[in-house]
Amino acid sequence: MNPCGVNPVAVNPVVVVHGGGASHIAKDRKEMVRQGVLRAATAGYSVLKAGGSAVDAVESAVAVLEDDPEFNAGCGSVLNVNGEVEMDASIMSGKDLSSGAVSAVRCIANPIKLARLVMEKTPHCFLTDRGAAEFAAAMGVREVPREQLVTERNRRRLEKEKHCKSAPKPEPQKHLGTVGAVALDSKGDVAYATSTGGIVNKMVGRVGDSPCIGSGGYADNDIGAISTTGHGESILKVNLARLTLFHVEQGKTLEEAAEVSLGYMKSKLKGLGGVILVNKAGDWTVKWTSESMPWAAAQAGKLHCGIDLNTTSITDLDLL
Ligand SMILES: COC(=O)C[C@H](N)C(=O)O
Numbered sequence: 679m680n681p682c683g684v685n686p687v688a689v690n691p692v693v694v695v696h697g698g699g700a701s702h703i704a705k706d707r708k709e710m711v712r713q714g715v716l717r718a719a720t721a722g723y724s725v726l727k728a729g730g731s732a733v734d735a736v737e738s739a740v741a742v743l744e745d746d747p748e749f750n751a752g753c754g755s756v757l758n759v760n761g762e763v764e765m766d767a768s769i770m771s772g773k774d775l776s777s778g779a780v781s782a783v784r785c786i787a788n789p790i791k792l793a794r795l796v797m798e799k800t801p802h803c804f805l806t807d808r809g810a811a812e813f814a815a816a817m818g819v820r821e822v823p824r825e826q827l828v829t830e831r832n833r834r835r836l837e838k839e840k841h842c843k844s845a846p847k848p849e850p851q852k853h854l855g856t857v858g859a860v861a862l863d864s865k866g867d868v869a870y871a872t873s874t875g876g877i878v879n880k881m882v883g884r885v886g887d888s889p890c891i892g893s894g895g896y897a898d899n900d901i902g903a904i905s906t907t908g909h910g911e912s913i914l915k916v917n918l919a920r921l922t923l924f925h926v927e928q929g930k931t932l933e934e935a936a937e938v939s940l941g942y943m944k945s946k947l948k949g950l951g952g953v954i955l956v957n958k959a960g961d962w963t964v965k966w967t968s969e970s971m972p973w974a975a976a977q978a979g980k981l982h983c984g985i986d987l988n989t990t991s992i993t994d995l996d997l998l
Pocket of ligand 1: 875887906
C-alpha cells in the first residue's frame, strides 16, 4: 500500500528475446537456434529474478546471443563486401530514455556492452567506427582478433551471395539476423537491446536500423519497449520501433500495434521483419512478417518459445 492508500501496480517481470527475422532456417539448425533463444531468455530472467534492472536483463540476454555463432551478431556476424565483420548495437532504458549505440565496430566480442558504456559513461547517445573503437580501448574493452569473429559458415555465405547476387531487393535476410531483447523489471522499468552484424555483402560503412534509436528499438516506461529485426533499410524508412509504439500510445494493444506497423512497412516498401514488445503491465507480444523468427519469453516461471507460425511451446523454467 502506498501513502495514498492505493495498491502499487503488481509487476510481473518478463523478458522476451528474438534471434532475427529469417526467410529460411535449415532443419538441422532449428534445434540449436531454439536452444540459443531459450538460453538467452533464461539468462535475462535470472537477472530479473536476482533483482537486476531491465537494462541489465536485456544486456545479458543479448550478450548470450552475441556469444552464440548461430546468430548474426557478435561472433556469428555476417561479413561485408570485403569479408570483414562490422557490427551495430543499441540499448535504451524506458525509465529516463537514456540510450547508447555503436555502429561499424570491429574486433570486440560484445557490441551491446559497448553500447551500454556509451549510454552510461559518455554525454552522447551514439559512437561510430574509429571513435567507438577509441572509446572501447579507453574503457578497457578487450580486443579480439578479427578472425575470432569470422565463422566458416559466414565465409561461405558471403561467397554464395557474391556469386548469385542480382539487384538488391527489399527482402528479408535470407539467413538468421539480428538479435534483440525487451524486458520489464520488478520496479516497473522497461528496456530494450538490439545487436547485429547487419546484412551479408553490405558496403563498408553501411549502418542499418539496429543501432538507430526509434528504428532498431525504443523504450519508454509510459508506453513499452520494443526490439526490431528485418530489412534494415525498410525499418529505417518507417522508424519501425517508434511507429509501433505510436500505435500503442493511440490505444492499440501491443499485438494490434505490431500488426499495423509491420503491415505498413510491407505494403509501403515490401519490407519484411519482426518485432518483440513488452509494457509495464507485463503484457508482451511477438510478431513477424518474415517466414520465421526464433523467439523466447520468460515470465512467471514459464518459458515460451517459437520459430515458425503456430509452433509455440511452453515449458517450466529451470533457472540457471
Ligand atoms: C534479419 O536481419 C536483420 O535484422 C538485419 C538488420 N535489421 C540490418 O539490416 O542490419
